[in-house]
Amino acid sequence: MKRREFIQQASVGTTLITLGGVGLQSFTSAPSKKITILHTNDVHSHIDAFGPNDGRNSNKGGIARRASLIENIRKENPNTLLLDAGDIFQGTPYFNYYGGKLEFKLMSMLKYDAATIGNHDFDNGIDGLFAQLPHAKFQFLSANYDFSNTIMDTHTKPYNVFIKDGIKIGVFGLGIKLEGLVDKAMYKETKYLDPIEISQDMTRILKTEEQCDLIICLSHLGYNYKQNPDKISDLKLAAATKNIDLIIGGHTHTFLSKPTVIKNSEGKNVLVNQVGCYGINLGKIDFYFDSKKNKSANGKSIII
Amino acid sequence: MRLTHLFFLLIFFVFSNCKEQNSYLTKIEGKHIVITDSLTKNKEVEDFIKPFREHINNDLDSILAYSPKICSKSDGELNTAIGNFMADAVYSESNPIFKSRTGNNIDMVLLNHGGIRAVLPKGNITKRQAYEIMPFENNVVVVALKGKQIDALLNYLKNKKKAHPISQLKLTLDQSYNIKEATIKGKLIKKDKTYYVATSDYLYGGNDGMYFFKPNDGLYVLDYKIRNAIIDKFNKLDTINPMIDDRFIQIK
Numbered sequence: 392m393k394r395r396e397f398i399q400q401a402s403v404g405t406t407l408i409t410l411g412g413v414g415l416q417s418f419t420s421a422p423s424k425k426i427t428i429l430h431t432n433d434v435h436s437h438i439d440a441f442g443p444n445d446g447r448n449s450n451k452g453g454i455a456r457r458a459s460l461i462e463n464i465r466k467e468n469p470n471t472l473l474l475d476a477g478d479i480f481q482g483t484p485y486f487n488y489y490g491g492k493l494e495f496k497l498m499s500m501l502k503y504d505a506a507t508i509g510n511h512d513f514d515n516g517i518d519g520l521f522a523q524l525p526h527a528k529f530q531f532l533s534a535n536y537d538f539s540n541t542i543m544d545t546h547t548k549p550y551n552v553f554i555k556d557g558i559k560i561g562v563f564g565l566g567i568k569l570e571g572l573v574d575k576a577m578y579k580e581t582k583y584l585d586p587i588e589i590s591q592d593m594t595r596i597l598k599t600e601e602q603c604d605l606i607i608c609l610s611h612l613g614y615n616y617k618q619n620p621d622k623i624s625d626l627k628l629a630a631a632t633k634n635i636d637l638i639i640g641g642h643t644h645t646f647l648s649k650p651t652v653i654k655n656s657e658g659k660n661v662l663v664n665q666v667g668c669y670g671i672n673l674g675k676i677d678f679y680f681d682s683k684k685n686k687s688a689n690g691k692s693i694i695i
Numbered sequence: 696m697r698l699t700h701l702f703f704l705l706i707f708f709v710f711s712n713c714k715e716q717n718s719y720l721t722k723i724e725g726k727h728i729v730i731t732d733s734l735t736k737n738k739e740v741e742d743f744i745k746p747f748r749e750h751i752n753n754d755l756d757s758i759l760a761y762s763p764k765i766c767s768k769s770d771g772e773l774n775t776a777i778g779n780f781m782a783d784a785v786y787s788e789s790n791p792i793f794k795s796r797t798g799n800n801i802d803m804v805l806l807n808h809g810g811i812r813a814v815l816p817k818g819n820i821t822k823r824q825a826y827e828i829m830p831f832e833n834n835v836v837v838v839a840l841k842g843k844q845i846d847a848l849l850n851y852l853k854n855k856k857k858a859h860p861i862s863q864l865k866l867t868l869d870q871s872y873n874i875k876e877a878t879i880k881g882k883l884i885k886k887d888k889t890y891y892v893a894t895s896d897y898l899y900g901g902n903d904g905m906y907f908f909k910p911n912d913g914l915y916v917l918d919y920k921i922r923n924a925i926i927d928k929f930n931k932l933d934t935i936n937p938m939i940d941d942r943f944i945q946i947k
Binding site: 455481484493670677681695 | 721739754832901
């Protein structure tokens with residue numbers, strides 16, 4: 392009689408698994424996990440804070456303050472990634488005098504994990520960017536710049552998978568079309584590839600092959616172009632692709648009051664975020680993971 | 696009961712291979728944190744920056760010249776004092792370099808109004824002002840253009856009706872913004888003569904709609920920054936007192 396009951400239960404597979412999970416909690420069930428993503432964009436060599444007479448930016452920014460903020464967040468949650476969405480260079484004499492060396496050294500001191508390449512990062516030419524690479528202890532991610540015929544070949548990766556607390560976080564980089572924006576003499580033989588096509592490849596690789604739990608796109612495409620609706624932007628990219636959880640943007644110096652939620656091609660939510668420019672803000676996105684298979688029951692809540 | 700446990704375990708092993716279960720995203724929280732002066736500075740980072748900051752400040756704040764008045768790019772209709780100063784500086788400082796390399800003289804200079812990024816303030820003028828007026832790393836290039844191509848350049852100027860900085864070129868428009876007279880170094884422009892036009896590599900690339908630099912009869916890259924032309928000019932002058940003049944005007 393007992394035996395028959397078990398067989399009946401076994402036929403309702405999922406229920407059994409859930410019960411099993413509860414019954415053997417000490418062995419199977421992990422507590423929920425939290426991954427913190429911190430991000431900046433378009434810092435443009437703003438190493439020092441703004442002075443008291445700088446209008447709405449007065450007394451804001453400054454990398455030494457950002458460093459202590461990030462340090463505190465990391466103490467609270469060691470499972471933190473720090474990312475930058477490009478245009479690290481150009482904007483203060485620090486860049487004119489030292490060519491980007493200080494920017495990279497300081498970002499390394501702050502333990503940035505990865506950055507993508509913005510158009511102004513070519514301002515001293517692709518050779519000027521290459522020359523500063525030894526000072527960067529973080530990775531450069533760019534999936535849609537083909538650098539194979541340039542000095543930057545092999546010095547960037549299309550994507551990287553970071554593992555924090557057992558959670559696999561796939562991050563890939565996207566850059567803006569350089570033609571018409573940057574002098575060809577600066578970017579030389581860098582080839583720009585279509586961001587949507589490349590994102591489709593990247594998300595397939597990160598989701599299917601790398602089995603990532605979280606997929607982040609680090610983009611310098613720009614948030615949105617109202618005057619030029621055909622131009623690719625983060626909002627368009629979010630709607631045209633799938634499996635991206637978060638797009639961290641740059642280029643347009645967009646100060647959002649909070650991250651934007653967009654439905655992707657499968658009707659699922661994608662977060663698009665950008666934090667203006669000049670190191671005035673730090674973006675912070677916390678992702679909470681549960682190991683129980685209760686996804687459909689509880690869904691996913693977004694608090695912004 | 697023991698059998699029950701065993702059975703559960705068995706099922707569990709089959710489904711999960713005893714690996715950690717997949718993780719599911721359940722909640723996302725997003726916010727922006729403003730970096731304000733209420734945050735303490737990280738000492739290690741601050742100490743690292745300090746010597747570089749001091750070096751730059753010492754260099755930038757050494758006094759090069761004096762300006763008796765504020766010059767803004769918005770003072771003036773088709774030419775401005777600050778624009779005239781910049782274009783004249785590019786002419787006077789670049790021409791010796793160009794001449795020593797090619798044997799030719801620069802005939803005229805064209806920059807863009809949008810490229811003036813700050814005012815020339817009243818008082819002591821330092822290198823910092825040059826960086827503020829011209830923060831970009833643009834270089835001076837000299838483009839060889841035939842007189843008939845100069846027509847396209849003139850048409851651009853009359854159509855834009857903007858105080859794009861020029862030097863050695865004199866352009867007078869009539870009431871309907873048609874060209875009344877155009878001269879280079881005081882002489883009428885000849886269709887077949889080659890003129891050496893100094894500009895920035897940025898504008899040479901067709902930016903700000905300046906498509907008339909291509910095709911051309913030659914390009915000379917001077918490896919000399921526009922900012923350095925301004926700094927060198929500051930160094931040579933005790934008092935900078937640029938004026939609005941009649942180099943680009945409309946007869947009303």
